Each structure stands twice: as structure tokens, then as C-alpha cells.
Amino acid sequence: MPLLAELKRRRVFRALIGYGIAAFAVLQIVEPVTHGLHWPEPVLSYVVVALAAGFPIVVALAWIFDVSGGRIERTAPASGSRIGGVRLALAFIAIGALAAAPGVLWYFVVRGGSRSTPATAQTPSIAVLPFVNLTGDKENEYFSDGITEEIINALANVEGLRVVARTSAFSFKGKDVNVRKIGEELNVATVLEGSVRRDGNQLRVSAQLIGALDGYHLWSRIYDRELKNIFAVEDELARAIVDALKPRLIVARPRLVAQSTANAKAHDLYLRGRFFWNQRNKEGLAKAAALFEQAIAADPTYALAHTGLADCYNLSIDYGGGRAADALPKAKVHALKALELDDSLAEAHLSLASIIERDYDWTTSEREFKRALELKPGYATAHHWYALHLDVLGRTADALAEAERALELDPASLIVNTVMAIFFYHQRDYERATEQALKALELDRTWGMARSWLVYSYERRGMLAEAFAALDQANNPSNALAGVRAELLALSGDREGARRLLAAVESRFAAEPIPRAILVRAHFALGERDVAFAWLEKGIEERDQSTRSLKTSSYWDPMRSEPRFQALLARMNLK
Structure with missing residues (x-):
């Protein structure tokens, strides 16, 4: 058979x-x-x-x-x-x-x-999504955001755990996105979701840890506490997450969340201040500075509040129209005070590094950058700012490595993605600069900085038609993009059109300041060398971030042979 x-x-x-x-x-x-x-x-x-x-x-x-x-x-x-x-x-x-x-x-x-998934997602990694504000009052948004940020900072202290930075985590705020999709985009193995309800002196924090690969809930908990115990809640929550991700993690500190102040009012004012500081505009910085000052008045020993105020003065030069001569001394006083109160505060070392760097003291600032990263290796902003520092000094490979680390920690960051494009441009790799600028614009098509560098990259490749098209596609043409267009008009032969547009840009400069490097380039393209150098000297005097890359960037190649250019390098201690 x-x-x-x-x-x-x-x-x-x-x-x-x-x-x-x-x-x-x-x-x-x-x-x-x-x-x-x-x-x-x-x-x-x-x-x-x-x-x-x-x-x-x-x-x-x-x-x-x-x-x-x-x-x-x-x-x-x-x-x-x-x-x-x-x-x-x-x-x-x-x-x-x-x-x-x-x-x-x-x-x-x-x-x-x-x-x-990529190898990095196989290692312990987490994205802490913005905790949902359940108070019903939008004015309390700062509180739920602040708790989220403090938990991110606490987990960043855990050796062996890769924590996605605030910018990328907050890019999903208010969006209904599947956890698996979030894990894929941020390249993490786990996602923490939560909510905060505040009622007078009572606080309820709910949190759940979810596996990003399969969507399974790994752990969840509800904390009902008094508001004065907020730091204990954050520490307990952070430790519970670490316990859930064991055995591959090492806790670096006896407490993941230190009680940075015993004054609940000062802490609340600090969280409000950081909420406005993160808006990175003139109005937001002014509100943040006032709130940090109130926090310091409530608790003069609050090191984080001093750091926040130092950051406000420092960034007011870039975003708030502040004068370097006025802002930098105040910024330095508060950064040093923060370190006097708590020398182990990575945020304070980073603030001081950025402030000292503006005075072109590259050696001292590098020491502070390194100290910040020693204290907090997973600090994305520190890697980002240190990358910019290294790029200015011409240490290209090191700068790229730091930028890549920042991008690993903060993959959805508009600024870090754009910085990568800028680095490629500086190295004269205009094709990769174009690709990276386009990648940044995929994250946000309204992001003017990425569009500017896309235009510059097209221009260096001789693709003026594509450069003009990129400008025409801007949803919100800014004063900065108008300055970029003025340079393109000059290069394409429309000198009168370039002059008219440039005059309009400069007339709005006081109300809408732009990177002075844009004005330098536009005037130089028109052959107005003296005016170009006057703007460049003003940028160096005012510690304009856009004029720091003189030593190595191809951005300045048209001016490099001028004796005045070499003198400015010496003035910046870059000769």
C-alpha cells in the first residue's frame, strides 16, 4: 500500500x-x-x-x-x-x-x-512622552511638562540606559501616534506614558511603561502624594522604571532625583520658567527670566534657578535682541553662583561653558563642556553645543562624532538635524549638506534655519534655480530668508533687486534681528566689502553665533584672502 x-x-x-x-x-x-x-x-x-x-x-x-x-x-x-x-x-x-x-x-x-531593529534599539532605551495635563486648565501645562523633563533628566543619569532627549520626546505632544511607530521613529525599545492631576496641594501621577516593539504593557503605577513630595515621587517613578528594565542597568546615584529645593513655590516658579525658556523667543525669554528671579527670591540656594537665569541672559543675545556687553556678565554671575551651590550640576557647567565660549576663551570653555558630559553623558544639549565648539576650532571628526551622539539621543531635534547639514557644508560636502537639510525640513517644513542652509548648499552646487525654488516654498518667509534671497539675487545678476531687498531687511533688523552672517554674505555678493566687514566686526563684537565659524567654514571662503579677515581670526583667538 x-x-x-x-x-x-x-x-x-x-x-x-x-x-x-x-x-x-x-x-x-x-x-x-x-x-x-x-x-x-x-x-x-x-x-x-x-x-x-x-x-x-x-x-x-x-x-x-x-x-x-x-x-x-x-x-x-x-x-x-x-x-x-x-x-x-x-x-x-x-x-x-x-x-x-x-x-x-x-x-x-x-x-x-x-x-x-537597529542595534541601539536592542539595548535598554526609553522615550518619556510628555505627561498629559489632567487638571483641565491649560495654564498648568508647564507643570506636567516640567515633571516630564525632570524624569528625563533623572533617567539620563542611569548608566547603560539611552534616554531620548526632551526635544524629540516632546515632538509627539498632543499627537495620537501608535507606540510602535514612536519606538521606530525614535529608535527606542520602551516608551513611558503618563498623566498628572494637580488639585490644590494634592498630586496624582499615573505612569505606564510600554514595550515599543510589541505594544505590551510592562509596568504601570499610580502615585498619590502631597505636592511637597514631588521630588520623592519623581525619584520613586524613575527607580521603578529602572527596576522594570533590569538586569542590564546600573544606577549611578543613590537618588536619581535630588531634592534641588525644599521650597515648593520656588520649584513651581522654576518649572514655569523652563516652560517659557523652551519657547526660545524674545517674549518667552523675558517671562522665563522674571520667573527664575522669583524662584531665586523664594530660595536663594536654588542652583537650578540660577542656571535657568544664566541661560536666559545667554540666549537673549541670540533670541531676545540682548547686547552681549550687558547680558554676558549677568549670565556668568548666575552660572558661577549655581556651581558654587552645586558643583555636580551638569546644567550649570554647560551654561558656563557656553558663556565663556562667547568671550572666545576656547580652552576654559572646553574644560566646562567636558565636565558637563562627565557628569551627564546622556545630555543631548551638551553633546550638541560641544559639537559646535569643536567645529569652530576645526576639529571636524570630533565635531561630527558629538553631533551624531546628540542626534542619537535627540533624533527628532530640528536644530541638531540642521547642525549636521551645517557641518557638511562647512566641510564643502554640499551634496550631503543638501540631503541633510532636506531631512530636517521633513521634520518641519516651516523651519527657516534648515531652509537657509538648503539654499546655501544649492548655491554652492551651482543650482540657483533650485535655490530660488526652495525659498519660494517657504510657508512663512522671515526676515532671515529675505536676507538669503538678497544674496541669491546679487549672484544671479539682479543687483538692484538685491539692494532694495537688503535695505528692507536691515530696516527691520532692530525689530526682527537675524544672524549677521546673512547680511555679511549678501553685501559681499554685491561687492560691498567694507559694509560686509562692518557687519562681520559687529557680529564678533556682539558674540553673534553665526560669525564664529571663520576658521574653517567654506561659508567664509569668498572673504578668506582679505587681510582684515585674518585680523578678525586673531581677535577671536582662532589664528
């Missing part, structure tokens, strides 16, 4: 189908258990292999036995059958392997390929 007929008679195929269904059910149960208990991924693979090995055994058992009348009986051989011995054993193995093959291929090839 043919083998196939005998297999049907002994109901082997029915047994294989039943076993296949049971094996699939086992996998559906085991998979969430392995994720929930944080077992290594290979454990699930071992289960799949064991279930696959069971198929030949099922074939053998179904061949020998049958179920009849609720009893297991040995199946009588068919009359005249000569199937047996080695031939039969090989048949069992072959049939079992064929039955198991589709499932094994699906798990290890199809499923494995679809679930594969």
Missing part, C-alpha cells in the same frame, strides 16, 4: 493539523509572558525550535496509536503493508520537517525581518 494512503488511514494528517493549532496557541501565550518577565529574546526562539521538533514525534505517535471510543489504541497494520524500519523512521522525520517548515520560516525569516 502506498505511504500516502497509509498516512491517511492512520489519520496522521489530522494529528499534524491539531498539533499545529496547539503549537500556535502556545506561542500566543508564551510570547507576552517572555516580554512581560523581560526574558531574553532567544527564549522564545528556543520554544519555537522545541515545538518544531515535536512534529516528527507527532507523526510517529499518530502512526502507531489512534484514539477510538475515548481510548488510545495501537493501530493495526494494513494487510500486505511492508513499510517499516529505517525507511519508516526517515519518512516520519521528513513529514514532520515539512509540516514544521512553514511555521519555522515565518518565525525566523518573515517575522524576524519585520521585527528587526
